[in-house]
Structures are given as structure tokens and as C-alpha cells.
Amino acid sequence: MDSSRGARTAVVVGAGVAGLTAATALARAGWQVEIAEVSPVRATSGWGLCLTGPALRALDELGLADACLAEGYGMTGITHVDVRGELAGEVQLPRLIGAGRPGMVGIARPVLHRILHAEAERCGVVVRHGLTVVAVDQGGSTDQDGEPVRVRLSDGTARQVALLVGADGIRSSTRDLLGLTTALDHHDQMVWRAVVPRPPWATGIHHFAGKADTAGLVPISDSQAYVFLTENGVAQSVLPEAELAPRLRQLLEPFPGRVAEIRPLVTGAESVVRRPVRTTLLEGAWNRGNAVVIGDAAHAPAPQMASGAALAIEDGLVLAKELGRHESVGAGLDAFVARRAQRCGTLVETSVTIVGLEREQRHHDAYPLTETCHRLMAEPA
Numbered sequence: 001m002d003s004s005r006g007a008r009t010a011v012v013v014g015a016g017v018a019g020l021t022a023a024t025a026l027a028r029a030g031w032q033v034e035i036a037e038v039s040p041v042r043a044t045s046g047w048g049l050c051l052t053g054p055a056l057r058a059l060d061e062l063g064l065a066d067a068c069l070a071e072g073y074g075m076t077g078i079t080h081v082d083v084r085g086e087l088a089g090e091v092q093l094p095r096l097i098g099a100g101r102p103g104m105v106g107i108a109r110p111v112l113h114r115i116l117h118a119e120a121e122r123c124g125v126v127v128r129h130g131l132t133v134v135a136v137d138q139g140g141s142t143d144q145d146g147e148p149v150r151v152r153l154s155d156g157t158a159r160q161v162a163l164l165v166g167a168d169g170i171r172s173s174t175r176d177l178l179g180l181t182t183a184l185d186h187h188d189q190m191v192w193r194a195v196v197p198r199p200p201w202a203t204g205i206h207h208f209a210g211k212a213d214t215a216g217l218v219p220i221s222d223s224q225a226y227v228f229l230t231e232n233g234v235a236q237s238v239l240p241e242a243e244l245a246p247r248l249r250q251l252l253e254p255f256p257g258r259v260a261e262i263r264p265l266v267t268g269a270e271s272v273v274r275r276p277v278r279t280t281l282l283e284g285a286w287n288r289g290n291a292v293v294i295g296d297a298a299h300a301p302a303p304q305m306a307s308g309a310a311l312a313i314e315d316g317l318v319l320a321k322e323l324g325r326h327e328s329v330g331a332g333l334d335a336f337v338a339r340r341a342q343r344c345g346t347l348v349e350t351s352v353t354i355v356g357l358e359r360e361q362r363h364h365d366a367y368p369l370t371e372t373c374h375r376l377m378a379e380p381a
Ligand SMILES: Cc1cc2nc3c(=O)[nH]c(=O)nc-3n(C[C@H](O)[C@H](O)[C@H](O)COP(=O)(O)OP(=O)(O)OC[C@H]3O[C@@H](n4cnc5c(N)ncnc54)[C@H](O)[C@@H]3O)c2cc1C
Pocket: 013, 014, 015, 016, 017, 018, 019, 036, 037, 038, 039, 048, 049, 050, 051, 052, 055, 131, 132, 133, 167, 168, 169, 170, 171, 172, 173, 174, 191, 193, 275, 294, 295, 296, 297, 300, 301, 303, 305, 306, 307, 308, 309, 310, 312
């Protein structure tokens, strides 16, 4: 796109992984970008996540992979342990940023957000907190050189911009404002995360099959790791904070072997989170006029594939590239969605299949599916 036509302006809704990455990629391509983030403060909850190969590759393109590797924990392998506590298999994931560099990185969420925020602001993105979009009007000009999206914000101010990006997560209100409808699917699973000291043997992901639930351990720095547990056959509910750590320890009790070593490390409630497994996938268009939704707002997989953030980061990069390749914003958004829909759909659908296999205790069927999906995701975004 010819930048001589004047500044291209965008409002991004949500300063999560997708919003910050998209804003950075757009700003680097010459866009003036403002993010409206509903949370009044910058803090994120303190659990960790695993950034798989595609996430690392996209971060590397943004020049941020080394910062994540320096503060997180680089690794390549997944060790599967069966219900008796015995080795069931080991998988090496593709090293997408070079043979001598790790295949993935475990990282604390606040650290990742700090890195993404700093880069966005370094690129000139303005991040406003305690703000959301309350109305969108695209009824006016569709002239590509004009400012066709009118956005009203919750502080009473308005913007006229060339592009609106909804990166406001699985319960996206931007999606609603654009009239894009999708169902949120619940899977009778709750997932737990707890930050613990990293045991010396935890140099990759460990995945422990249980008789009822599934557990695991992911290093996120030299000194820390997070325990995860997927609780099967439970409806969505909220537990009082004081019950979180004792209940998680109880759920870990039936696991033999190394889990018994990790169990007593789960202590403070402040380091434990419990979330429902929910998924969504927008069928058809993710865009309307000069507005689009990305990240979990368009495609939220179950956490079992540990790749929702990978898709969110890739979305940001691909969005900026496709907008740069097309004359009009609308055509760029059509190309973006066409390029992303199948890949994101495959990941969401595979993650839902794995949820079902886990619920039926068919771990041996889930392992090869997980590996095949990781190899598919190794293809270029
Ligand atoms: C328990 C759990 C564990 C996970 N583990 C992993 C993992 O290990 N690896 C991985 O790749 N993925 C993992 N995921 C998935 C991953 O977290 C998501 O796919 C990813 O965060 C999506 O990024 P996003 O920016 O689209 O959405 P979000 O991260 O949800 O960010 C949305 C942002 O928008 C803001 N917002 C919301 N509503 C509004 C509004 N109306 N106006 C303005 N702002 C708004 C929110 O405050 C937030 O800052 C996990 C998910 C869960 C639930």
C-alpha cells in the first residue's frame, strides 16, 4: 500500500497477545495505532504459558524471541508419562527458529506481556487502559483514502479510523458490535495452573496421564515452572480462593511418580488459577467492512494444544502483511481471513478432539494427534 496516501490509522481493541502483536506489526508498517484495553491496569494474572514453535517463529520475526528465551525457559521435548508413572513416549517438536535454538519457550504471562507492551510502545503504539469500544459505525464513506470506521469509546470520545481490529479475547464484544456471531463451546473440563519452583529434572514439558484427570509440568524460567491439571467431567464453577491450592493438591494425589514430588510445591492461592475449557471458531467471515476480529475473538482453541497464543501472534503479523499487500483495507482483510481460516480451524478442531480423547482416557490416541498437529502448525503461517 502506498504510504504517500497519508497516515493509516487503526484502533485495536484489547492489549492481549493478539492486540499487542498486531499493533506492533501495524506500527512497524507505518500505521498510527491506538489500543483500547478494558482493564484499568496493565497487570496480568501470574501463571505461565508455553509458546510453541509457531509462536517463537512469529516472535523471532518481530525480533522478540531472544528476549522471551532470555527471561523464559527454552525447550524442545515433551515427555509423556502413563497412569502408572512410567515413560509412555518422548516427542521432539520442530525447531522453527533454527537447529541450534529451542523449539518452544515456557514463560510467565506477565513477562511476555511486559516484552510485548514495551515493543508496542517503542514502535509508537498508544495503549489506553480502562477503555473499550461501545459503538461502531461503518455506514459512511468506503473510500479507501477516507476514514471509514467510526468508533465510539467508553470515555465518550470518538475516532474515525481506517481500520478497527477486535483483539478482545474469546468473549469479544467487538465481535458482537460487528454482528459476527459464534457459539462458545463448553467441554465439562476445568484447567488448573499453579506456579511452583522448577525441579531440576524439568527441562521440557512433562505430561502425566491420570486415571480421571491429566496433569503436567512446564518450566517457565530457570527457577520456576507451572503445574497444570485438567479436571474432567466438571461443570463450570468458581471456587473460593482459599480452596484453590488445597483442592489442586487433592486432585494431584492419585498421580504416582514425579507428580508426588510436585504436589507439596503447590502452596499459595495467589499462584493458582482455575479456568473453564471453552472454545470458539468463527465460521465464515471474521471481517466486516474495514473491521476484523483476530486471536481468541475469532478462534479460541482448548489449551491442550498450547497454541492459542501462537495463532494470536501469527494473526498480528499476517494481518499487517496482507494489509501491506492490498490496495484497500477491505481487500487486505479478505486476504488475511482467507489465509488464516483453515489453519486456525484445524487447530481449534484438533484441540476439541483431544479434549474428547482426554475425557475418555484415550491418551495413547491423543499423543499422535497432538504431534501431527504440531507438525502441521510448523508449516508457514
Ligand atoms: C488456562 C489456559 C491456559 C492456556 N495456555 C496456553 C499455552 O500454554 N500456550 C498458548 O499458546 N495458549 C494458551 N492458552 C490460550 C491463550 O491464552 C490464548 O489463545 C491467547 O491469550 C489469546 O490471545 P488474545 O490476545 O486473542 O486474547 P486474550 O489473551 O484474552 O486478550 C484479550 C485482551 O482484551 C482485553 N479485553 C477484553 N474485552 C475487552 C473489551 N470489551 N474492550 C477492550 N479490551 C478488552 C482483555 O482484558 C485482554 O487484555 C491458554 C488458555 C487458557 C485459558
